[in-house]
Amino acid sequence: MKTVYDYTVKKTNGDEQSLKNFEGKVLLIVNTASKCGLTPQFKDLQELYNKYKDQGFEILGFPCSQFNNQEFDNIEETTQFCQVNYGVTFPMFAKIDVNGENADPLFTYLKEQKGGVLSKDIKWNFTKFLVNRNGQVVERYAPTTTPSKIEKDIIQQLSLQETHHKPFHE
Template identity: 60%
Template sequence: MSVYDFSTVTMQGEEKSLADYEGKVLLIVNTASECGFTPQFQGLQTVYDQYSDQGFEVLGFPCNQFKDQDPGTNEEIADFCQRNYGVTFPMFEKVDVKGENAHPLFSYLTNEAKGMLTKDIKWNFTKFLINRHGEVIDRYAPQTKPESIQKDIEEALK
């Protein structure tokens, strides 16, 4: 099993198979528009810009499970991200990332890379680095800035 076995829905409402990203290095992130970590959108865009021509993608999944920090509609979230941070990497519809209604992708990710003390995602901007074979390489805490994992991205791209 790999991330390629999952599908999700884009911000535009289109079904998207993650198999479309086969052969690429991915950084999958649960995001929020009204969080103290929201400025990380800029860092995510920066690493996306820097490595996208080498087969790297950032995949953003808004989530409103942590203190209602992403209450907007998918359209409002997409507009906010583009207007405030120039986000051009793929963003998907809002999902749950923990609990009984968690999107199957996030259930898989958290089983593959457990966090500190628990496998559950504890906050917005938890990041999962995926290799070119769709396997989870690492998991990063919300406070880990995207720019600080560039060496891991570069290593995965080799």
């Protein structure tokens, strides 16, 4: 059975990163935008990250310009904007498409695991996917669902232990 750990994503510098690096953690994967009415959610996401990162929680941000072109063209502008305006320290990745023929494979997988209302396509910026410690998608949240409304689900996932044994790494 596939999990998010089977995917590789591009970092802002263009290097590839395997999501296996986040194995055993509870993940919140979000398609973000810097010039959207929902952009202030960065502040709440960062607060959640600060609160739970030491308990095995990670937020992975994926900038996307597919909705009214609300993301900077240059990824450096995006990361600087997020850090300066919202103090974002959680990992941000290279700009991607979340829908269509050029959709990032990770987001294709996420949408297959948890479809939206009426369609699997992502409708807007700040759609959020909660992933358990085993790399399985457990919930999808609408763009307007605030991070604070997700907190109880994050706490629940953090309290659960992995159901499989991690391979031994030297």
